[in-house]
Amino acid sequence: MAEHRPVPEVDRAAAARRAVERRRARASLKRDLTMRVVTPQTVLARAVADAESVEGSMRITDFLLALPAIGAGKRDRILQELQISPVKRLGGLGVRQRTVLAEWLDGRFPLTEPRGARSRLLVLAGPTAVGKGTVAAYIREHNPEIHLSVSATTRAPRPGEVDGVHYYFVDDAEFDRLIAEGELLEYAVVHNRSRYGTPRAPIDAALAEGKTVLLEIDLQGARQVRAAEPSATLIFLLPPTWDELVHRLVGRGTEDAEERARRLRTAKVELAAQNEFDHLIVNEDVASAAAEVVELSSSSAH
Numbered sequence: 001m002a003e004h005r006p007v008p009e010v011d012r013a014a015a016a017r018r019a020v021e022r023r024r025a026r027a028s029l030k031r032d033l034t035m036r037v038v039t040p041q042t043v044l045a046r047a048v049a050d051a052e053s054v055e056g057s058m059r060i061t062d063f064l065l066a067l068p069a070i071g072a073g074k075r076d077r078i079l080q081e082l083q084i085s086p087v088k089r090l091g092g093l094g095v096r097q098r099t100v101l102a103e104w105l106d107g108r109f110p111l112t113e114p115r116g117a118r119s120r121l122l123v124l125a126g127p128t129a130v131g132k133g134t135v136a137a138y139i140r141e142h143n144p145e146i147h148l149s150v151s152a153t154t155r156a157p158r159p160g161e162v163d164g165v166h167y168y169f170v171d172d173a174e175f176d177r178l179i180a181e182g183e184l185l186e187y188a189v190v191h192n193r194s195r196y197g198t199p200r201a202p203i204d205a206a207l208a209e210g211k212t213v214l215l216e217i218d219l220q221g222a223r224q225v226r227a228a229e230p231s232a233t234l235i236f237l238l239p240p241t242w243d244e245l246v247h248r249l250v251g252r253g254t255e256d257a258e259e260r261a262r263r264l265r266t267a268k269v270e271l272a273a274q275n276e277f278d279h280l281i282v283n284e285d286v287a288s289a290a291a292e293v294v295e296l297s298s299s300s301a302h
């Protein structure tokens with residue numbers, strides 16, 4: 001009989017695949033929240049905009065549990081306090097529930113306030129393997145009007161790297177001399193291995209000429225620049241997702257397992273520093289991330 005015909009095999013397979021994809025997307029979203037690749041406010045806004053989205057289909061209990069430093073006990077107290085039923089999904093919250101949840105999130109996870117126009121000294125930082133170097137290289141190629149700082153480093157050149165273009169490759173003695181003579185705006189040991197530092201003189205010269213200067217450095221360096229030049233514009237580059245960041249780290253294939261694990265731990269700590277920055281840019285694709293950086297440089301020029 002026609003009405004009892006079983007669901008065709010192919011439909012069932014497709015539905016199962018969709019369910020798996022959906023579960024994967026939800027798991028990935030949870031990791032993004034935990035690792036602070038996405039703000040909880042953004043996830044709530046997406047859920048409200050589209051109840052059918054991955055965000056919309058997320059249970060409020062899973063959402064809260066994925067947030068940094070919230071365990072099951074705290075989660076249940078929060079739900080009670082906000083008078084939200086634990087069976088709710090984010091996309092199914094009522095207007096009152098959305099409002100109280102949004103207010104609670106803003107109190108608990110304050111967003112970076114855009115600080116408006118700052119100086120022409122831009123610092124691009126972010127977690128390991130997020131693609132800062134690629135974005136900086138793109139800007140060097142497409143925006144010659146921006147002065148890209150060339151760092152000094154004690155690490156050996158990689159194939160294709162040119163002394164004076166990508167880095168000034170120096171030995172330990174020369175790096176010591178640069179520090180002693182006060183020639184570096186900032187310097188740091190990166191990945192427990194080599195030393196990197198920003199020569200001060202070329203930056204002062206470029207700024208004096210009225211140019212915008214871009215530094216692509218690590219987090220420790222960014223903090224030093226903030227201390228030395230409080231008006232510097234600090235930009236934090238975010239990966240589109242945590243999974244993508246992990247993929248980029250592993251995909252390089254140049255580090256062993258122990259080194260990879262260490263870099264992931266570092267990346268997690270680094271992501272937690274994003275609130276110290278003036279602007280967050282998501283590195284969805286290199287050209288648009290670079291365009292956003294350039295946009296900041298032109299808006300902060302006046």
Ligand code: 5GP
Nearest residue numbers: 151152187188190196197198216217218221
């Ligand atoms: P790589 O060795 O892969 O070129 O760079 C490793 C890391 O060093 C990157 O995260 C890069 O941002 C950072 N770095 C490059 N130049 C400097 C610098 O002058 N100062 C600091 N603090 N970090 C730098």
